[in-house]
Amino acid sequence: LFFEMFLIFGTLFLFSFSLCESSQNNWKLTQAAHQIRNYKQEQLLQLCALSDHERFRNYLKSILIPRPVGSQNHKKVQAFITQSLEALGYRVESTTFTQQTVIGQKTFTNIVGTLDPLIPRRLILACHYDSKDFRPNFEFFGATDSAVPCAMLLDIAASLRNVIYNRKSKDLTLQLIFFDGEESFREWSDTDSLYGSRYMVKELEKRPYPQYYSPRSRDLDRIDLFVLLDLIGAKGSTFYYHHPYSVLNAYTVLPETERQLKAYQNCIYDLPTIFHDLMINTFIQDDHLPFLEKGVRTLHLIATPFPSEWHTVKDNEEILHFPTIHNILSILRVFTANCPVENKCDLAERLDNLFKRIANIPEAFLRDQQRGEVDFTFEQRLNIVRSTYEQRPVKFLSKYSIYIDKGEVDLFEPNSDQTMEYHIERIKNSGTNEAAFRIKNRRFSKLKELISEGTYFSDREMRQRDPWLYYHMIGRHLTENESKALFHSQNSQYKFSDLLLDFHDNKMVNDERVKMENSYRKEPKKFFSYETKKTETTISDEEKERLRKEFVSIMHESFLEGRDKEFDYSEVDENSKYDDYVRINQDAEDKYFEDSDD
Incomplete structure (x- = not known):
């Protein structure tokens, strides 16, 4: 092709990443649920009031130092992030590993803070805390890359702790990930970059969860949405939906939230639009990529175009525009808090939609009819589908798996029947399912x-x-x-x-x-x-x-x-x-x- 980027203009619909109530055993039923939602004014104003400029600057001050992998400053930032998360009541896991790099053995440490580890589902906010090593040419502070995103995560955790604890929906928790080793040591390549995120994905993929549910479930499957922040803080920062590498209905919350907050006095600064209702077809290599490749829903929030100071000595505190940071942080706070409208996921409704969709496909019932027999009516086909599901679920999967989407496998309770397990695995793991x-x-x-x-x-x-x-x-x-x-x-x-x-x-x-x-x-x-x-x-x-x-x-x-x-x-x-x-x-x-x- 002659180009790698093009713009797609059109109307984007506002969808919110919703939280549905469910029992512990049915946590997967709620994971793919997304509901259209309007935010209430009083909720938005309450969240606006949670902004604290001094708190954010205090977090940033301890991170905004040169911090290349293996340096003393790198260890200081590790300790600061860990202590900050623990002080906020987060359960902290620090995973240290050694890996061969292009300049020899290096030791990395990923930091993961989870608000409530017992809750099955995760909304992940992530960033990388290492800075690129440009020594001996100059000391690189990496203000936008990515000290500001790290400080934002800590500020969101501090401001929303009580909000998240007090909401009624109890099957999704906030998890913060601070990756190590995002930067390359020499030239960026598939092997010299993303050390921390590549390692973490492999570990999550190997770890089953929960033990009693099914061998198909892994810790990686617990992620509802993975949101990565990068290159944030410069004046004039803009963000777009990175089609097709992001979750559209999650991204569209951001420009709508920005419009809503601008309507309220003293909520955010009057600045040019930051989050645009615009898709750009780009491929950006960053810490979301290892997760994306494993099928995790991702939302990549990276300033596009990159700041002109990117990977230069000028990426320091002097280029930071705190009104822009305040606006982005306020919007992300609303996104994370989600202002949930309590909503029970209706399993019966999802099943009914599946039954009706199959009943609308006459060729799905050819084997149920005799030669010369009058075609079944829609109601007859619907009754066949429903009774087959209720009486013989294994037969249902055998007959109709071609019409079942990946997101619907959670409608079938796993059991010891190998045929059923086979069809579920076939639908779930196929690169392109038959539907x-x-x-x-x-x-x-x-x-x-x-x-x-x-x-x-x-x-x-x-x-x-x-x-x-x-x-x-x-x-x-x-x-x-x-x-x-x-x-x-x-x-x-x-x-x-x-x-x-x-x-x-x-x-x-x-x-x-x-x-x-x-x-x-x-x-x-x-x-x-x-x-x-x-x-x-x-x-x-x-x-x-x-x-x-x-x-x-x-x-x-x-x-x-x-x-x-x-x-x-x-x-x-x-x-x-x-x-x-x-x-x-x-x-x-x-x-x-x-x-x-x-």
């Missing part, structure tokens, strides 16, 4: 229909959906005559006003691209690299055709993966008329879809 595969199959059928029809994948329509990509791969290589011929041939009714709007869209996206590229030019560590060409060169007709085919292929892939924002995928994904059973049974096409998901 997702069926959706892809339906989209592929629709894709063929759209290609045959012609309009949806015409140059004009594709250019409107992704003007920047079109310009990069096709538009900038067209001569004036080619452009005129193309648009006259494709749409004789193409109005001058449409042309002006398209020009405006192209300019807006291109201006944003240039702005972002200029911001990232100094950030080789955490971003994929990409070329920025200052001059355009003439290319051959063969190269133009190759680029056109590549562009069309990308647009086809975008459709299959559900990225076309204006397309109503529900009309395809939930419509059995698009099932191609020959295609479903072809192993070669199975592999095609598996590869497309990698």
Whole structure:
């Protein structure tokens, strides 16, 4: 591809990361529950009143020192974080390990503070407390990277301790993680970086929890959401939803909370927007990555673009903008406290939704009918599904597992039946479960229909959906005559006003691209690299055709993966008329879809 970052504009819906009441034995039922919620004014004002500038600065003062791994300052910061958490009533686990690095053996210590270790589910806030070692060139303080995030975690813990203890929902607790060894010792690579987070994921993955529940449950599974803070504190910091590497419904709480807090006098400072309703497709290597790779829900809160002082001697207290820090901290405090509206998770309702979804798929009942028999009605199919679940749950899984999503395996109580365990494992652990595969199959059928029809994948329509990509791969290589011929041939009714709007869209996206590229030019560590060409060169007709085919292929892939924002995928994904059973049974096409998901 010609680029590694693009912007997707659209409306984001406000979802909140909700807490549902449940019994200890059914803690997993509540883990994936997300409810739409409006915050109450009195709750927001109470949380605003918890801000304490002096408290935050006191935490920051003891962390904002050069603290490379193995140094005395590094040990001082370790001790300070541990003592601070213990003073707040957190159960602290410090895990020390030695690992071979590019400069020899190094000893690292991860620090984990848990408010209530007996509670099964975790909302994790995380940061790294080590600073990069630039000695002997200069002493690096790492104010944004990541002294401020560490101080923020401690301040949130101090301000919300009573709020979290006193809420009625008792199956989720706050856990704070301070990673060691995030920074590379030489050049950033997969092996020289993220020492602490990579080690922790391996440990959590090996540790079963709880012993009596199921061998499938591990400590890693207890994480509802993993939120990583990094590069925070400089003036003008902005944050975006890092599609597709973050949890959308968790991120959207932040810009909505910022808007709400701005409406109340003396709650936060009147600053430009910090959390934007905007998705950017980026890949940033940071401590969330080892967790993301294991399927943990992650939310990466990193200033984008990076501060210009990143990894320079200037990343010290002088660049910190405390009004910006105050606003971010206030928003994160609301996010963490969650202002919970008590809500019982309704197992019966979730089951009923599953039954109805299966009953809406006539082909799921072909084996229940005799040849020549009248098709079952919806009510008959619904009764078959419900009675099968109630009387023979193993048979239910055997028959209908293809229609069950990963997030629904918790509806089935584990038992000693190996067949049931097999189907649960198959749904839970498959890289692409069969329900997702069926959706892809339906989209592929629709894709063929759209290609045959012609309009949806015409140059004009594709250019409107992704003007920047079109310009990069096709538009900038067209001569004036080619452009005129193309648009006259494709749409004789193409109005001058449409042309002006398209020009405006192209300019807006291109201006944003240039702005972002200029911001990232100094950030080789955490971003994929990409070329920025200052001059355009003439290319051959063969190269133009190759680029056109590549562009069309990308647009086809975008459709299959559900990225076309204006397309109503529900009309395809939930419509059995698009099932191609020959295609479903072809192993070669199975592999095609598996590869497309990698």
